[in-house]
Amino acid sequence: MDGSGTVLPLQEFIASLDCASLPRILQVCSGVYFQGSVYELSGSEVCLSTGDLIKVIGLKLLSGSCVDIATNSTCELSVDHKGLFKMVAEDMPYDSLEEMVSLLPVGVDTVGSFSFISRSDLTIDNFTVPAGQELTLLSSEQGCARCQLTGPEGSTAEVRISLNHCGAFYECQSEHGYSLEEILSSTRLRSRRFRSLKAKACGGPLVLTPIYQIEAIMHMRKNIVNFPSSLEVDVVDVTNECKNVEFVKPLNLIELSVQPPDAFPTVAEILESPEGSRHFFSSTWHTQLNKGQRLVLHGCGQTNMVLASTPKGRKAQQYFLIWGSYGGRLRRKAREFCSVYELYVASCRAVDGLRVSVTRNCEAVEEEGLPELDIGDQLDVLRCEQVELAGVGGDKQRVEALVCRRTAEEDDDDDDDDEEEGDGEREGKWSREDTICLPLYMGAQFMEVITDKKKYTLTELGKESLLPLDIKVATRDPDLEKDPLSGLPALRLEEASVEPTVLASLLDKPQRCFQLPTQWLHMSVSFTSEALPWPKGQPPKLYQETVTEVKEHFYYEFRKLTSIEAAPPPRPPKRKMSVGKPKKPAKSDMSRPATPAKSRSLSSSFCQLSVDSEKQERSPAPPPPTSTEDAPPVLPRKPGSKTGSTLVPNTYVERPQKKSKAKVTERHNSDSEHDYESMEEMVRNAQESVLYY
16 A cells, blocks of 8 residues: 555554555654653653654564454454454445455455345346346456355355446345454455454454554664554655655664674774673773764674683782684693592693692591502593492491502702602512502692693683683783783683674774674664775775673673583592590591582581580580599609699590589690690580580
């Protein structure tokens, strides 16, 4: 339909509009909708004033408006309405059979759904159809209407009537049912009146009109608006008069990344700056992405990126996105591991095996089956398997352990005789390779042994190693004005990802490009007709910024999306509590496995709760006795002791069981070692009693 120059209500115009004719430009000519107030629907703000231009670019069927002609009441029905409607026969006659057929909503799928009668007799060749005889229209073909005639005894006959035949033809009421979606989708059906098949005879005729959601671009507006066609405004079609009017079509970065290649390079204007991403990026180009800024868009595609971070230390950590085209040379750095479990995780990701050197002595714990490790021992990680280790009381326990091949240290010829003798003993002890099993819960200190001094590109390093990986930049990227990675002592490559990006540059520096990650920058731009800032056919050489500094918030959000939830390290097996005399803490305690962070905090809190509960259950100490008859005998002093000096109790003499004032005095005057043993004994007994319970 071309309604140019005709003023129509918006709903009537949209209902009669053919979607194939889009886009259409409409002008509002009925005053101000809601007196100029902003009308908001589905997150879009619409203010339709007199003279506004609307470019309709899309229609979507929302629902149907149902108007009862008898009561003038209106209701809205959803598109999936289950009820059926029958068409109301027209009261006015048709002057010719051709007029009737051209206006009837019949088709191949509705054969036999329409019947009519003639006011006068119809003479067809030598056959006469009496007036008032019902005829059923089957089809129209070759200038004739093929109809079926039903006789009084149920007999049928087929006749052909010329479409040019004139007379007075009336529709017969049909009981054929139409769904709401069929009615709203057909132009012919929408022009007719209907009744519900379930409605009573007194129900008035219904007029069914579609309600569309209009997707449009408004003149002097920089965003796409959506509003229903039921707004009570009048419009006029001015498509032919406004062909040269430029309507801005905003695009976000995701829509921009799927544009065809021939759309680039081009100049675009920023309509909405990425305000929400100020917590993500620290690069200089991000601060220049302001509203109204012009950008040169060079292209789009899928880009490899690696998230990297500096080691934790005295200085604040820095985080970077390194793009796959980074031109610097990288050298691998040795990693440090604080437990066997960390060593196991790294070995699972190693491509060519893993070799480490022990950096802290760990004495053997025979009752727990933990081996001895000396500084300088080199371990080649072989595999992880379940092994049986000796437990307390001689019981065997099956635990996950890392099987390693241990190699002895090399001797130093410059040591003195004593050291040479010690080295000889060490050489005699570790004169050959042996295989040891390290439980995954064991705590130890290791340093990765790296003999490879090769310089890699980021792509080569990604093919030969798995992340995470510690590296150092050996050669800076020559295409960068200032490589922020070249001065760092170390850098850890954390996670890798492939994401869609848009390659852009500022209009005044078209050769200095940077990547816009579409998933992390929420901004909108629009193409402009501005010329590119270089001579036609002579694009400049592009220098891409391959390192983007990001903030801590971006680092953790990126890790949430890319990292896989790792299983916690295993906890040590439960120990059987001994009932004998507790032993003094040995030096080998330093080599016991370090509990993982979560388990360690739980163990500490559990011990604290045990001590607190013991303090609460223990009755208060009795007051000191007033007489000295119950006091224990005083032990003889050693020769040469001075009067008034602090007495050191003889710890090898059995203490009396009954508490006394003298004993309390001696306990307070005892040295710090005796106090430490008493507290250790108290905590151990409390823990054993709770675990035994």
